[in-house]
Amino acid sequence: MEKKNATVKDVAQKAGVSTATVSRVLNGDKKVKPETAQLVKETITQLGYRMNRVARSLKTNKTHTIGIIAPEFSNEFFMNLVSGIEDEIKKEGYSVILCSSRENRDEEEAQLALLIEKNVDGIIIIPGSSRGSHFESAAPTPLVLVDRLTSDYPCDAVLADNFTGAFEAVYSVVQKGTRRVGFIGGDRQLSTARERYDGYAAALAKGDLPLRQGDILFGDYHSSSGYNLMKKLMESTEPPRYIFISNYFMHLGAAQYLLERTADRHQNGRERTDRERNGRERQALKDLHIISFDDMPLASFFPYSSLIVAQPMVEMGHRAARLLLERIGGNREGFPRVIRLATSQRIPE
Amino acid sequence: MEKKNATVKDVAQKAGVSTATVSRVLNGDKKVKPETAQLVKETITQLGYRMNRVARSLKTNKTHTIGIIAPEFSNEFFMNLVSGIEDEIKKEGYSVILCSSRENRDEEEAQLALLIEKNVDGIIIIPGSSRGSHFESAAPTPLVLVDRLTSDYPCDAVLADNFTGAFEAVYSVVQKGTRRVGFIGGDRQLSTARERYDGYAAALAKGDLPLRQGDILFGDYHSSSGYNLMKKLMESTEPPRYIFISNYFMHLGAAQYLLERTADRHQNGRERTDRERNGRERQALKDLHIISFDDMPLASFFPYSSLIVAQPMVEMGHRAARLLLERIGGNREGFPRVIRLATSQRIPE
DNA sequence: CTGTTAGCGCGTTCAT
DNA sequence: ATGAACGCGCTAACAG
Numbered sequence: 001m002e003k004k005n006a007t008v009k010d011v012a013q014k015a016g017v018s019t020a021t022v023s024r025v026l027n028g029d030k031k032v033k034p035e036t037a038q039l040v041k042e043t044i045t046q047l048g049y050r051m052n053r054v055a056r057s058l059k060t061n062k063t064h065t066i067g068i069i070a071p072e073f074s075n076e077f078f079m080n081l082v083s084g085i086e087d088e089i090k091k092e093g094y095s096v097i098l099c100s101s102r103e104n105r106d107e108e109e110a111q112l113a114l115l116i117e118k119n120v121d122g123i124i125i126i127p128g129s130s131r132g133s134h135f136e137s138a139a140p141t142p143l144v145l146v147d148r149l150t151s152d153y154p155c156d157a158v159l160a161d162n163f164t165g166a167f168e169a170v171y172s173v174v175q176k177g178t179r180r181v182g183f184i185g186g187d188r189q190l191s192t193a194r195e196r197y198d199g200y201a202a203a204l205a206k207g208d209l210p211l212r213q214g215d216i217l218f219g220d221y222h223s224s225s226g227y228n229l230m231k232k233l234m235e236s237t238e239p240p241r242y243i244f245i246s247n248y249f250m251h252l253g254a255a256q257y258l259l260e261r262t263a264d265r266h267q268n269g270r271e272r273t274d275r276e277r278n279g280r281e282r283q284a285l286k287d288l289h290i291i292s293f294d295d296m297p298l299a300s301f302f303p304y305s306s307l308i309v310a311q312p313m314v315e316m317g318h319r320a321a322r323l324l325l326e327r328i329g330g331n332r333e334g335f336p337r338v339i340r341l342a343t344s345q346r347i348p349e
Numbered sequence: 350m351e352k353k354n355a356t357v358k359d360v361a362q363k364a365g366v367s368t369a370t371v372s373r374v375l376n377g378d379k380k381v382k383p384e385t386a387q388l389v390k391e392t393i394t395q396l397g398y399r400m401n402r403v404a405r406s407l408k409t410n411k412t413h414t415i416g417i418i419a420p421e422f423s424n425e426f427f428m429n430l431v432s433g434i435e436d437e438i439k440k441e442g443y444s445v446i447l448c449s450s451r452e453n454r455d456e457e458e459a460q461l462a463l464l465i466e467k468n469v470d471g472i473i474i475i476p477g478s479s480r481g482s483h484f485e486s487a488a489p490t491p492l493v494l495v496d497r498l499t500s501d502y503p504c505d506a507v508l509a510d511n512f513t514g515a516f517e518a519v520y521s522v523v524q525k526g527t528r529r530v531g532f533i534g535g536d537r538q539l540s541t542a543r544e545r546y547d548g549y550a551a552a553l554a555k556g557d558l559p560l561r562q563g564d565i566l567f568g569d570y571h572s573s574s575g576y577n578l579m580k581k582l583m584e585s586t587e588p589p590r591y592i593f594i595s596n597y598f599m600h601l602g603a604a605q606y607l608l609e610r611t612a613d614r615h616q617n618g619r620e621r622t623d624r625e626r627n628g629r630e631r632q633a634l635k636d637l638h639i640i641s642f643d644d645m646p647l648a649s650f651f652p653y654s655s656l657i658v659a660q661p662m663v664e665m666g667h668r669a670a671r672l673l674l675e676r677i678g679g680n681r682e683g684f685p686r687v688i689r690l691a692t693s694q695r696i697p698e
Numbered sequence: 699c700t701g702t703t704a705g706c707g708c709g710t711t712c713a714t
Numbered sequence: 715a716t717g718a719a720c721g722c723g724c725t726a727a728c729a730g
Contacts, residue, residue: 007707018717023709033715053466054406055707058722063403065446065467073432076425083422086449095463097414098447100435114444117402118414223646252646259650297572297601298647301608356723367701372725380699404723407706702729707722714716 006047015043026051057119065095066324067115071103071128076296077248077313078126081146084317085124092325094121103128109137116141122324130189142327146320149191154336156327158320160311162192162293165343166199166244169291169309172345173242174207181209181291182240184229184250186221193221196246196293215240219250226253234261241287248294255302258288262303300348308346316341355396364392375400406468414444415673416464420452420477425645426597426662427475430495433666434473441674443470452477458486465490471673479538491676495669498540503685505676507669509660511541511642514692515548515593518640518658521694522591523556530558530640531589533578533599535570542570545595545642564589568599575602583610590636597643604651607637611652649697657695665690 008026012019017036024032025040032040043049057063066089070078086096097120101108108128112135115123122142125135132150135143145157170181183200186193197218201211214236219225226249233239234257245251288304295310319339326333357375361368366385373381374389381389392398406412415438419427435445446469450457457477461484464472471491474484481499484492494506519530532549535542546567550560563585568574575598582588583606594600637653644659668688675682 008709009707012717019708020710020717021715024716027709031715036715050462051466052407052468052707054403054412054468055722056709057403058401058407058707058724059709061722073428073435074425075428076423079422079424079428082447083449086422086447090449095446095448095467097444098431098435099444100432100439113399117400118444119401119403256647256650298605301605357725358723368724369701369703369726370699373700376725382699385699401723404706405725407708407723408725410706700730702727704725704727706724709720709722711718711720713718 005052006049007052008049011040011043011047011049014047015040061119062121063119064093065097065118065120066122066124066328067097067099067111067118067120069099069101069108069111069115069123069125071101071126073098073100075249077294078147080313081126081317081320084314085146085321086317087314088318088321089325094325101128105129105131105134109134112138122328124320124324130191142324144320144324144327146316147192149338151191156323156335156337158316158323158339158341160192160316161340161342162195163199163202165293165309165311166196166246167203168199169307169345170200170203170244171206172307173289173291174203174209178242179209180212180215180240180242182215182233182243183217183246184226184233184243184254185216185218185246186225186250188218190221193218193246200244221247221249223249223253223256226250226255227257228253230254230257234258242289242291245290245292248292248296248299251290251292251294251299251302251305254290255305258303295346300346305348308348310344310346312341312343354401355398356401357398360389360392360396360398363396364389410468411470412468413442414446414467414469415677416446416448416460416467416469416472418448418450418457418460418464418472418474420450420475422447422449424598426643427496429662430475430666430669433663434495434670435666436663437667437670438674443674450477454478454480454483458483461487471677473669473673479540491673493669493673493676495665496541498687500540505672505684505686507665507672507688507690509541509665510689510691511544512548512551514642514658514660515545515595516552517548518656518694519549519552519593520555521656522638522640523552523558527591528558529561529564529589529591531564531582531592532566532595533575533582533592533603534565534567534595535574535599537567539570542567542595549593570596570598572598572602572605575599575604576606577602579603579606583607591638591640594639594641597641597645597648600639600641600643600648600651600654603639604654607652644695649695654697657697659693659695661690661692 008019008022012022021036022040025037068082068085070082099111101111116138123138124144124146126146127148127150130150132153135153135155143155145155149157149159173181185197188194188197204211217229217232219229245254289306290304291307292299293309295308299305299308357368357371361371370381370385371389374386417431417434419431448460450460465487472487473493473495475495476497476499479499481502484502484504492504494504498506498508534546537543537546553560566578566581568578594603638655639653640656641648642658644657648654648657
């Protein structure tokens with residue numbers, strides 16, 4: 001037989017006070033005689049009383065819980081954001097319900113509806129698509145977007161300055177005299193992919209360089225896409241020597257391709273198979289420079305990595321959390337507020 | 350003025366039925382006349398009614414939420430576990446409250462207490478330390494451990510077969526005639542670190558090889574530790590040529606060290622600085638073989654990687670979730686149940 | 699098939 | 715400083 005949990009009523013009874021008094025002690029209400037408070041506290045530990053926050057939530061209409069919807073969990077980038085959010089929100093006594101949308105709009109909508117039904121105090125979404133009209137259904141629960149922006153519904157958002165990050169990185173090599181920079185990017189449905197491409201294009205334009213169609217490849221932000229596009233680029237007639245890669249996972253895939261194609265990768269005496277490598281490619285590999293987005297622990301060790309644009313991932317999480325907490329607190333100032341955080345550059349080695 | 354959400358009562362009133370009937374429709378109860386059900390459903394959409402699950406939870410004493418406590422979020426390994434858990438649990442209509450313990454026992458305890466107060470239906474913990482006596486306070490809420498075991502309190506658990514994984518990997522090279530295998534491991538307070546070390550030691554023993562003190566280094570599963578220990582090993586008088594590294598992050602750190610020390614890492618013409626590299630180390634780098642634990646996307650591309658022991662991360666999450674769901678369902682069969690999942694080997698390239 | 703009623707455990711007036 | 719009483723929104727008997 002399970003023994004049921006003690007309730008406020010049990011505590012009140014045993015301590016010989018009213019439930020109101022117990023509740024006051026629980027909530028640190030000042031107008032309780034110290035001795036009474038002490039007595040109640042002792043009774044609480046004696047009975048092993050544990051508050052039922054569900055009941056409290058029903059009464060107060062606050063769950064002290066926020067929902068986060070992310071496209072996937074097995075993604076260092078997203079989890080750095082989530083980590084930043086949790087850091088900040090935990091300080092205020094909030095918990096996080098984490099949901100995955102699998103980059104699927106319907107799933108995102110379903111999870112959002114569920115969060116509302118669970119009565120979360122606020123929601124942070126890393127959008128899985130470019131469309132956000134379903135976010136409307138969150139109202140009046142505060143909603144903040146992070147990392148990506150959707151265009152069809154006004155939302156508070158915390159984003160990296162993708163355009164400037166890409167622009168400055170690409171322009172830095174253009175300025176040094178590079179006449180050609182290849183581009184490997186994600187699906188332009190996503191705001192970040194679009195903005196980074198625009199930054200790239202603007203940098204070439206500023207250097208009076210043409211956008212060469214064959215140098216510009218779009219995929220989907222996943223490593224397999226990075227692998228395939230890098231392969232395509234390197235197998236082209238005359239590969240560019242500078243290549244901009246739009247995110248970490250594409251960079252990872254590209255790195256895998258390059259490692260497979262690089263002769264002197266390991267010194268452990270394995271036989272090299274040269275059958276796939278032609279003169280052109282070998283030539284291209286001689287002087288390759290990769291400029292990439294996202295500063296993950298390993299990015300600087302990927303082959304040919306020469307410049308990395310770092311997003312302040314954890315900071316973005318912090319800011320999103322703080323903005324959400326403000327909104328939860330009732331501050332509607334400047335809605336919709338879009339916060340852009342600067343990227344920074346890092347040179348590997 | 351915010352317009353308040355419609356409640357069951359509002360729906361009942363407008364539809365001209367009782368709240369009980371509305372509740373029945375909401376819960377798919379069969380004994381409702383189809384026409385009435387239809388009417389109620391229409392009223393629900395008309396009013397934009399959204400169920401308040403907090404109220405339902407208070408009544409049913411089920412939140413359809415489980416808690417997960419993980420040491421940190423910015424950790425691919427843990428997040429793969431969490432991902433597996435969520436996959437499985439979402440199918441049954443459950444949500445996940447995710448908490449970080451920061452590998453801190455007190456924090457773990459605090460989060461656990463909070464989850465209990467939030468009345469979650471079950472809890473999954475990736476323990477942050479070797480002690481689990483505080484898990485007792487979860488009872489009677491079902492609790493399942495994943496990845497790591499604590500010794501001082503009996504719990505259901507889903508774990509990898511760390512001993513066998515390490516043993517077989519190390520023994521495979523011993524069998525081929527290797528007389529010496531170095532070891533870089535995590536804090537033996539953690540069950541996985543202990544088990545992997547034991548597997549390593551057993552493999553040497555089976556090959557009649559001595560445990561050489563200088564070859565065996567312990568750290569803490571983080572990349573900086575892997576970096577430092579690999580450095581220490583490689584700078585020793587006569588470094589071993591085979592090295593077993595106990596987890597991905599140590600492997601990552603070790604790889605960073607090795608990449609820094611490897612001459613021909615990039616072909617992009619940068620000047621090499623040879624000042625740090627002496628003859629011994631160069632010699633050691635000539636024929637190094639690394640055996641490592643955890644199959645992350647990049648592990649096989651780390652330098653000198655020759656054998657990888659892969660844990661079924663997502664599968665572990667699935668199994669843990671299913672076990673927890675069983676326990677939530679009331680099945681207490683075979684408690685405490687400890688499920689060991691086999692590792693597999695992968696040879697890079 | 700449907701309605702009435704009684705809580706779930708808490709916070710919160712409004713008295714005293 | 716304290717207590718009595720009500721209700722948050724919902725489900726679950728029980729009656730009919």
